[in-house]
Amino acid sequence: MLETIAQYAFNGLVFGANYALIGIGLTLIFGVMNLANFAHGQFYMLGGFLAYMLVVKLGVNYFAALPLAVLAVAALGWLLERTVFIRLRDRSPMTGVLATIGLAILLESGALLTWGPQPESIPNPLSPMPIEIGPLFITPMRLFVLGVTVVFLLGLYAFMNHTRTGTAMRATFQNRDAAALVGVDIDRLYAVTFALGAGLAALAGVLLGSLFLVHPTMGDSATLKAFIVVILGGLGSVIGSAVGGLILGMAESFGTMVSSAWKDAIGFILVIVILLYRPDGLFRR
Amino acid sequence: MLRVDHIACRYGRIGAVHDASLVVDAGELVALVGANGAGKTTLLRAISGLMPIASGGIHLQNVRIDGLSPREIVRRGVAQCPEERKLWPALTVGENLSMGAYTRTDKPGIASDMARVLELFPRLAERHRQLAGTLSGGEQQMVAIGRALMCRPRLLMLDEPTLGLAPIVIESLMKTIQDINRAGTAVLLVEQNAQLALGMASRAYVIESGVIVREGTGSALLADPDVQAAYLGRGRLKRAGQAEGPRPAAPA
Numbered sequence: 001m002l003e004t005i006a007q008y009a010f011n012g013l014v015f016g017a018n019y020a021l022i023g024i025g026l027t028l029i030f031g032v033m034n035l036a037n038f039a040h041g042q043f044y045m046l047g048g049f050l051a052y053m054l055v056v057k058l059g060v061n062y063f064a065a066l067p068l069a070v071l072a073v074a075a076l077g078w079l080l081e082r083t084v085f086i087r088l089r090d091r092s093p094m095t096g097v098l099a100t101i102g103l104a105i106l107l108e109s110g111a112l113l114t115w116g117p118q119p120e121s122i123p124n125p126l127s128p129m130p131i132e133i134g135p136l137f138i139t140p141m142r143l144f145v146l147g148v149t150v151v152f153l154l155g156l157y158a159f160m161n162h163t164r165t166g167t168a169m170r171a172t173f174q175n176r177d178a179a180a181l182v183g184v185d186i187d188r189l190y191a192v193t194f195a196l197g198a199g200l201a202a203l204a205g206v207l208l209g210s211l212f213l214v215h216p217t218m219g220d221s222a223t224l225k226a227f228i229v230v231i232l233g234g235l236g237s238v239i240g241s242a243v244g245g246l247i248l249g250m251a252e253s254f255g256t257m258v259s260s261a262w263k264d265a266i267g268f269i270l271v272i273v274i275l276l277y278r279p280d281g282l283f284r285r
Numbered sequence: 286m287l288r289v290d291h292i293a294c295r296y297g298r299i300g301a302v303h304d305a306s307l308v309v310d311a312g313e314l315v316a317l318v319g320a321n322g323a324g325k326t327t328l329l330r331a332i333s334g335l336m337p338i339a340s341g342g343i344h345l346q347n348v349r350i351d352g353l354s355p356r357e358i359v360r361r362g363v364a365q366c367p368e369e370r371k372l373w374p375a376l377t378v379g380e381n382l383s384m385g386a387y388t389r390t391d392k393p394g395i396a397s398d399m400a401r402v403l404e405l406f407p408r409l410a411e412r413h414r415q416l417a418g419t420l421s422g423g424e425q426q427m428v429a430i431g432r433a434l435m436c437r438p439r440l441l442m443l444d445e446p447t448l449g450l451a452p453i454v455i456e457s458l459m460k461t462i463q464d465i466n467r468a469g470t471a472v473l474l475v476e477q478n479a480q481l482a483l484g485m486a487s488r489a490y491v492i493e494s495g496v497i498v499r500e501g502t503g504s505a506l507l508a509d510p511d512v513q514a515a516y517l518g519r520g521r522l523k524r525a526g527q528a529e530g531p532r533p534a535a536p537a
Binding site for chain 1: 333335354355356359360364365367371372373374375376380383384385386387388432433435436
């Protein structure tokens, strides 16, 4: 019994860390740019698909394809900010919502046209045989995924708290005019934030896509989950999103112990319950 | 040093500043007084590059600066300590202050300015690692001024620094502002509290509905009956009965 619980907890950790990556990206974009990015899941999907393309069609090594796919999506995020979202600055929030929904449809339909509707797997060179660690049986890929996400979450924490750009991001988050007044280049910071958010989603897409399959519509549920994570943690709180991601991952994992049919409903039930008692989320500043 | 020539600013179609001209010379302490909504904050936002001007021009040391980004304007030595302080509440006091030097790369210079700010406001040294949002109003204003000083400005613009502060706190804050000015930084002080601002300024401007309507030395404006009636909250009759009248004009 204890072994089973440990196994579910480990799986919850793997999912949760990835949900945290997606959620932090969404919350950064929302907090800094005041933009609710409904195309966030599509960046996640694109990450997975670009990695698949690089490995399968171009024969790139898996471990090289991973950073390449992430950087490509981050670059796309940068470009979209400089060409599209820069024009929507300071309009009503609904304009941004509509633009990102349009972008989501565009990216998803583009993926369907390019890759077709069938799910694909991203081949990786790691052994599929689980290894035994204490009471757990873990495939090397899951271990790799967890390792990469943890490294990125810690790196992100260090970036936000101990670098000039990270501090400028937090400052802009809290008061944009004051940040502009001390000389933060707001346009550049917005582009960095959007690229970072899109890149984090893409990273989760490559990693979870490597554990399961990638398909063009995988972004839809990722967007929903990203919003669940961000609402759980409190809109605009980075730590909150990390914790929200872990809560959702754990809840889903243990939920499958009870009923796997209810797995996706659990997140929404959680949101409803938490919002009933903490209307601003768990970590609202 | 700073010269604002007949500028106008609009929010959409609504004009906030119609015709404003003012000059601040190196080392001066100049006050800008006016009622709530007269256009004081808009004028400062225009000087800092946070909002575009519709007409006129702004020059700093004879170089045109309107149209430049706020970043460029800070780099040229114009700092603004904005209305309602606008601190980053979830950043520490130290982070708030350090961010003030965002455009600078001279580490030793930044360190010596940090030491100077902490000397000016010893309270902030004690609270260096505390989140700015947890400070009292007076302490928050110290952080806001300290942050503006961290870019080593030639001109420090202060927007309503006394807002919401207790009288005793205001008194020490004003002393500090005078100290900053005496150390060589020009100050443009925007205040609703006209008595206070005119009392310490060498020169001052009065803004009304987006137009600069009066200018003169601080003491001359303090003694101006119209200014008294409009901004000092007392008519001539009332003034006659008050113990604390305007002091005779001191040489500026």
